[in-house]
Amino acid sequence: MSATTGTDATYEVRPLTPETWPAFDALVQRHNGIFGGCWCIWFHPDSDERGQGAEANRALKKRFVEEGAAHAALVMDGDEAIAWAEYGTPAELPTIHHRKQYDAEKVADPDYRITCVFVDRRYRRRGVTEVAIRGALDLIAEAGGGVVEAYPHDLTEQTKKMSSSFLYNGTRRLYERLGFTYVRPKGLKNCVMVIEVPPT
Template identity: 30%
Template sequence: MGRNGFAVLPLTTGRWGDLADLFGPQGPCYGCWCNHFRMPQRLRKPLLGEGARRLFEERVRQGPPPGVLAYADDKAVGWLQVGPRADIPEWNNPRRASTPLADAPAEDISNWAASCFFVRRGFRGQGVTGALIEGAIDFARESGARLIEAAAMDNREKRSADGLYVGPESVLRRAGFVEVARQKPGRPLLRLVL
């Protein structure tokens, strides 16, 4: 078993069924299926639900893995979308908390983003997010990333578990991420240089 008792593995085609089980029939975040930062809302919104699921499944099939899964025994209990900023163009929008800085442009595929977190109900507050982050750091290093950034929720902001899909600041800081900018109130841009 891996960190905090959870194994963390890249999402490959062979693990698609584990992600589908974790996300449930509708998918998290109102049927987004982790397409929120992959395309503009006008294109994404009509796909919510089954269309978004099919689109993300095709993305996984094409590879490379778009993130990591955390497992408790052989059941997926957490997901973190992590990969090059270039793969999630909406995350790079100039009006977002995650807008890239001049020293880490989105076009450089060695600049990665940890953009979407999801933890299964019943496993929240048990260290899954920390395990996902540590597993994502290993995955990013092995894949040639230079750095990982996250536009987390500020520790002072009170949010529901669903609202933490961008990641909790405190857990990212414990993993070594440091604030490099604050482009929106309550949303620090955190970075870990690998």
Template identity: 30%
Template sequence: MSFDIRPADWEGFSAVMGDKGGCGGCWCMLWRLPRKEMEAGMGASNREAMRRIFDSGHIPGLVAYRQDEAVGWIQIDRRMAFPRLAKSRILKPVDDAEVWSVSCFLVDKRVRRQGLSVTLLRAACDFARERGARILEGYPIDSPKPKYPAVYAWTGFAQAYREAGFTEVARRSETRPIMRRVLV
């Protein structure tokens, strides 16, 4: 299966998110907003917050298309765009290196298990490199469960990161490694 990966625009992003806005109305604002603000904004407020990012001209990620239908999303930005990561006990910075982060994935259930996450990660490396990033970091799930529910793996799976050339640099939790790929 072949996918066309493009810099996200609002139309493609919102098509992937669907009417519910991804995971219950998050609209991929989980890491960008303080917890209370994000939870209070589930739905319309989070949608508008992400819409403002797009309207500013900023491209916060990539959208995957299959035959011109938006079927996948990966959010990529400078780590500082995701302040909740810095406050996380498990995902706090490893060091003071300037990194870009992959914070979220959403893959249409009709195209899961077809390598799209790896394709998106590889494209994210190119996207970040073209914008001056030297290191791309991610925070995947690495669960011993043989069938971890994909809907709860919005940060991706560790195996996809490994296949895309990332290596583990820290692990503060049994199931949550911090993985990096040097882009230069």
């Protein structure tokens, strides 16, 4: 699927699979493993490899992808991945920030959650985050749709600008533009937002 940003650039969105792993791998390598070598495995279930260094995290992420247990919408500029939006079921992505508060206040689990969005530093502030999230919603629709939660940063009361490199899941305003509904706060600076995605 293709998508156009506000800058009129057109990108392709592809799912993270063993076939697209090399492009994802290259994107993470260009950014030193992301957040100190996380390799976007923090939200996955706990395991022996997790937290044992960047190479162990990389191997774990690759195994999850090969097993079909890790999902993401990759934004492609030609053959190069320039962003992703990680999504999955609560079983695939059980580790979320402020989990104790979240569990105490939730009514039910969603069908899917979007946990992490990352954009190549060369492409930030060009609308690529929105392309990645829309791509994730499209892939969820193709998989049968359902209730999707996201946990963006709620900056509505904040006057100081926050660096885009710390916005690991986008902002509340962005998700509102995409049709998500605000549900409740989560922690000090995040919130729970939800949308129902029909199947395609």
